[in-house]
Amino acid sequence: MVSRSMPSGEPWVDNLSQRRRRVIVALTLAALPMLLAWWWWCSVNSASGGLWFLIVVILLGQAVGGSLVLLAHWSRANRPDRLDERQRQLRDRAWVLSYRVTVIAIAVAVEGALAVPVFGLGRPITLDAGFAYPWGLASIVIFAVLPAAALAWIEPDPPAEI
Protein backbone atom coordinates (compact mmCIF):
# COMPACT_ATOMS: atom_id res chain seq x y z
CA MET A 1 0.00 0.00 0.00
CA VAL A 2 1.31 3.43 -0.88
CA SER A 3 0.29 6.39 1.20
CA ARG A 4 1.56 9.76 2.27
CA SER A 5 3.23 9.35 5.62
CA MET A 6 2.22 12.68 7.10
CA PRO A 7 2.25 12.36 10.87
CA SER A 8 -0.96 13.49 12.52
CA GLY A 9 -0.98 17.10 13.68
CA GLU A 10 0.96 18.41 10.67
CA PRO A 11 -0.62 21.66 9.43
CA TRP A 12 -2.16 21.67 5.96
CA VAL A 13 0.47 24.07 4.59
CA ASP A 14 3.01 21.26 4.98
CA ASN A 15 0.73 18.92 3.07
CA LEU A 16 0.44 20.96 -0.13
CA SER A 17 1.79 19.24 -3.22
CA GLN A 18 4.56 20.94 -5.17
CA ARG A 19 2.13 21.57 -8.03
CA ARG A 20 -0.31 23.39 -5.76
CA ARG A 21 2.48 25.37 -4.13
CA ARG A 22 3.72 26.45 -7.57
CA VAL A 23 0.22 27.54 -8.58
CA ILE A 24 -0.01 29.60 -5.36
CA VAL A 25 3.41 31.16 -6.04
CA ALA A 26 2.42 32.10 -9.61
CA LEU A 27 -0.94 33.55 -8.54
CA THR A 28 0.58 35.48 -5.63
CA LEU A 29 3.45 37.00 -7.58
CA ALA A 30 1.19 37.85 -10.52
CA ALA A 31 -1.58 39.41 -8.41
CA LEU A 32 0.04 42.75 -7.51
CA PRO A 33 1.36 43.59 -11.01
CA MET A 34 -2.05 42.60 -12.41
CA LEU A 35 -3.76 44.80 -9.84
CA LEU A 36 -1.56 47.77 -10.71
CA ALA A 37 -2.00 47.15 -14.43
CA TRP A 38 -5.78 47.00 -13.91
CA TRP A 39 -5.66 50.22 -11.85
CA TRP A 40 -3.66 51.96 -14.55
CA TRP A 41 -5.94 50.69 -17.36
CA CYS A 42 -9.03 51.87 -15.47
CA SER A 43 -7.54 55.31 -14.83
CA VAL A 44 -6.65 55.68 -18.53
CA ASN A 45 -10.02 54.40 -19.72
CA SER A 46 -11.95 56.01 -16.85
CA ALA A 47 -13.65 52.71 -16.01
CA SER A 48 -15.37 52.32 -12.67
CA GLY A 49 -18.24 50.56 -11.00
CA GLY A 50 -18.95 47.06 -9.73
CA LEU A 51 -16.59 45.23 -12.08
CA TRP A 52 -13.69 47.50 -11.11
CA PHE A 53 -14.29 46.87 -7.41
CA LEU A 54 -14.80 43.12 -7.88
CA ILE A 55 -11.53 42.69 -9.78
CA VAL A 56 -9.64 44.79 -7.24
CA VAL A 57 -11.00 42.70 -4.38
CA ILE A 58 -10.18 39.42 -6.15
CA LEU A 59 -6.62 40.47 -6.98
CA LEU A 60 -6.01 41.91 -3.52
CA GLY A 61 -7.36 38.74 -1.92
CA GLN A 62 -5.17 36.68 -4.22
CA ALA A 63 -2.08 38.68 -3.22
CA VAL A 64 -2.78 38.74 0.52
CA GLY A 65 -4.06 35.16 0.77
CA GLY A 66 -1.22 33.74 -1.32
CA SER A 67 1.38 35.71 0.63
CA LEU A 68 -0.02 34.42 3.94
CA VAL A 69 0.10 30.80 2.74
CA LEU A 70 3.67 31.20 1.46
CA LEU A 71 4.81 32.94 4.64
CA ALA A 72 3.14 30.25 6.79
CA HIS A 73 4.96 27.58 4.82
CA TRP A 74 8.22 29.52 5.13
CA SER A 75 7.90 30.15 8.85
CA ARG A 76 7.26 26.45 9.47
CA ALA A 77 10.35 25.56 7.47
CA ASN A 78 12.35 28.40 8.98
CA ARG A 79 12.29 27.36 12.64
CA PRO A 80 15.89 26.42 13.41
CA ASP A 81 14.90 23.93 16.11
CA ARG A 82 12.78 22.00 13.61
CA LEU A 83 15.18 21.98 10.68
CA ASP A 84 17.42 19.09 9.75
CA GLU A 85 20.36 19.33 7.36
CA ARG A 86 18.27 18.70 4.21
CA GLN A 87 15.76 21.38 5.16
CA ARG A 88 18.52 23.87 5.93
CA GLN A 89 20.08 23.11 2.56
CA LEU A 90 16.73 23.64 0.84
CA ARG A 91 16.24 26.94 2.67
CA ASP A 92 19.71 28.08 1.57
CA ARG A 93 18.85 27.23 -2.03
CA ALA A 94 15.63 29.26 -1.68
CA TRP A 95 17.64 32.28 -0.42
CA VAL A 96 20.06 31.97 -3.33
CA LEU A 97 17.24 31.67 -5.86
CA SER A 98 15.35 34.67 -4.47
CA TYR A 99 18.57 36.69 -4.41
CA ARG A 100 19.19 35.87 -8.07
CA VAL A 101 15.64 36.82 -9.06
CA THR A 102 15.90 40.08 -7.08
CA VAL A 103 19.23 41.00 -8.68
CA ILE A 104 17.96 40.23 -12.17
CA ALA A 105 14.74 42.23 -11.58
CA ILE A 106 16.69 45.24 -10.27
CA ALA A 107 19.23 45.02 -13.10
CA VAL A 108 16.47 44.85 -15.72
CA ALA A 109 14.65 47.82 -14.10
CA VAL A 110 17.83 49.95 -13.92
CA GLU A 111 18.89 49.01 -17.45
CA GLY A 112 15.39 49.76 -18.69
CA ALA A 113 15.43 53.16 -17.00
CA LEU A 114 18.88 53.93 -18.42
CA ALA A 115 17.82 52.80 -21.89
CA VAL A 116 15.19 55.54 -22.11
CA PRO A 117 17.60 58.53 -22.21
CA VAL A 118 20.17 56.56 -24.20
CA PHE A 119 17.84 55.26 -26.91
CA GLY A 120 14.98 57.68 -26.44
CA LEU A 121 16.77 60.61 -28.16
CA GLY A 122 17.37 62.57 -25.01
CA ARG A 123 13.86 62.25 -23.65
CA PRO A 124 13.94 62.88 -19.87
CA ILE A 125 12.71 60.22 -17.45
CA THR A 126 9.69 61.37 -15.51
CA LEU A 127 8.27 59.36 -12.67
CA ASP A 128 4.64 60.00 -11.90
CA ALA A 129 4.15 59.60 -8.14
CA GLY A 130 0.78 57.98 -8.73
CA PHE A 131 2.55 55.38 -10.83
CA ALA A 132 5.85 54.99 -8.98
CA TYR A 133 4.58 54.74 -5.41
CA PRO A 134 2.19 51.78 -5.91
CA TRP A 135 4.80 49.98 -8.02
CA GLY A 136 7.43 50.60 -5.34
CA LEU A 137 5.09 49.29 -2.68
CA ALA A 138 4.23 46.21 -4.77
CA SER A 139 7.95 45.58 -5.36
CA ILE A 140 8.64 45.66 -1.63
CA VAL A 141 5.84 43.16 -0.97
CA ILE A 142 6.99 40.88 -3.80
CA PHE A 143 10.65 40.97 -2.74
CA ALA A 144 9.64 40.27 0.87
CA VAL A 145 7.63 37.23 -0.17
CA LEU A 146 10.24 36.03 -2.68
CA PRO A 147 12.29 33.73 -0.37
CA ALA A 148 9.07 32.04 0.77
CA ALA A 149 7.93 31.76 -2.84
CA ALA A 150 11.29 30.29 -3.86
CA LEU A 151 11.09 27.68 -1.09
CA ALA A 152 7.53 26.75 -2.02
CA TRP A 153 8.59 26.50 -5.66
CA ILE A 154 11.68 24.29 -5.25
CA GLU A 155 10.63 22.01 -2.40
CA PRO A 156 9.82 18.63 -3.93
CA ASP A 157 6.86 16.47 -2.97
CA PRO A 158 7.53 14.26 0.05
CA PRO A 159 8.14 10.63 -0.87
CA ALA A 160 5.21 8.26 -0.50
CA GLU A 161 5.43 5.67 2.28
CA ILE A 162 5.68 2.13 0.88
Next chain:
Amino acid sequence: MAKPANRIEPLLHNRLAVLRAERGLSRGQLAEALGVNYQTVGYLERGEYNPSLDLALRTADYFGLPVEAIFSREPFPTMSSQLYPVATRPGQGG
Protein backbone atom coordinates in the same frame (compact mmCIF):
# COMPACT_ATOMS: atom_id res chain seq x y z
CA MET B 1 15.43 5.80 -8.18
CA ALA B 2 14.12 9.21 -9.23
CA LYS B 3 16.71 11.77 -10.25
CA PRO B 4 15.81 15.46 -10.15
CA ALA B 5 16.70 17.42 -13.28
CA ASN B 6 18.71 20.06 -11.40
CA ARG B 7 20.83 17.60 -9.46
CA ILE B 8 24.48 18.65 -9.25
CA GLU B 9 25.95 16.29 -6.67
CA PRO B 10 26.80 12.68 -7.60
CA LEU B 11 24.15 10.07 -6.91
CA LEU B 12 24.67 7.90 -3.83
CA HIS B 13 23.07 4.47 -3.75
CA ASN B 14 21.84 3.18 -0.42
CA ARG B 15 20.23 0.24 1.32
CA LEU B 16 18.15 2.28 3.73
CA ALA B 17 14.77 0.99 2.53
CA VAL B 18 15.88 -2.64 2.85
CA LEU B 19 17.42 -2.11 6.28
CA ARG B 20 14.36 -0.25 7.51
CA ALA B 21 11.99 -2.95 6.20
CA GLU B 22 14.21 -5.65 7.71
CA ARG B 23 13.82 -4.08 11.14
CA GLY B 24 10.14 -3.26 10.69
CA LEU B 25 10.66 0.46 11.15
CA SER B 26 8.47 3.21 9.78
CA ARG B 27 10.09 6.28 8.26
CA GLY B 28 8.95 8.27 11.26
CA GLN B 29 10.64 5.89 13.69
CA LEU B 30 13.90 5.89 11.76
CA ALA B 31 13.74 9.67 11.39
CA GLU B 32 13.29 10.08 15.13
CA ALA B 33 16.22 7.78 15.83
CA LEU B 34 18.45 9.71 13.41
CA GLY B 35 17.20 13.12 14.50
CA VAL B 36 15.91 14.20 11.10
CA ASN B 37 12.55 15.04 9.57
CA TYR B 38 10.54 11.98 8.47
CA GLN B 39 10.50 13.29 4.89
CA THR B 40 14.29 13.36 4.86
CA VAL B 41 14.37 9.59 5.32
CA GLY B 42 12.17 9.27 2.23
CA TYR B 43 14.42 11.55 0.19
CA LEU B 44 17.46 9.58 1.36
CA GLU B 45 15.86 6.28 0.38
CA ARG B 46 14.93 7.60 -3.04
CA GLY B 47 18.47 8.87 -3.58
CA GLU B 48 17.21 12.44 -3.93
CA TYR B 49 19.29 13.68 -1.06
CA ASN B 50 22.86 12.78 -0.17
CA PRO B 51 23.49 12.71 3.59
CA SER B 52 26.26 14.66 5.25
CA LEU B 53 29.13 12.62 6.63
CA ASP B 54 27.71 13.14 10.11
CA LEU B 55 24.27 11.80 9.15
CA ALA B 56 25.80 8.87 7.24
CA LEU B 57 27.89 7.93 10.29
CA ARG B 58 24.89 8.29 12.61
CA THR B 59 22.91 6.01 10.27
CA ALA B 60 25.73 3.47 10.26
CA ASP B 61 25.89 3.60 14.07
CA TYR B 62 22.15 3.12 14.34
CA PHE B 63 22.10 0.03 12.12
CA GLY B 64 25.40 -1.26 13.56
CA LEU B 65 26.93 -1.56 10.11
CA PRO B 66 29.92 0.01 8.38
CA VAL B 67 28.93 3.10 6.43
CA GLU B 68 29.94 1.48 3.12
CA ALA B 69 27.38 -1.27 3.76
CA ILE B 70 24.62 1.35 3.67
CA PHE B 71 25.86 3.99 1.20
CA SER B 72 27.79 3.42 -2.00
CA ARG B 73 28.74 5.33 -5.12
CA GLU B 74 28.13 2.17 -7.16
CA PRO B 75 24.78 0.33 -7.30
CA PHE B 76 24.49 -2.45 -4.72
CA PRO B 77 24.17 -6.02 -6.03
CA THR B 78 20.64 -7.40 -5.67
CA MET B 79 19.85 -9.62 -2.72
CA SER B 80 19.06 -12.61 -4.95
CA SER B 81 22.38 -12.37 -6.76
CA GLN B 82 24.19 -12.24 -3.41
CA LEU B 83 22.26 -15.08 -1.78
CA TYR B 84 22.17 -17.30 -4.83
CA PRO B 85 25.10 -16.61 -7.16
CA VAL B 86 24.61 -17.92 -10.74
CA ALA B 87 27.18 -20.68 -10.25
CA THR B 88 25.30 -22.23 -7.33
CA ARG B 89 21.81 -22.17 -8.84
CA PRO B 90 20.45 -25.62 -9.77
CA GLY B 91 20.98 -26.40 -13.43
CA GLN B 92 23.40 -23.49 -13.94
CA GLY B 93 27.16 -23.60 -13.78
CA GLY B 94 29.20 -26.29 -11.97
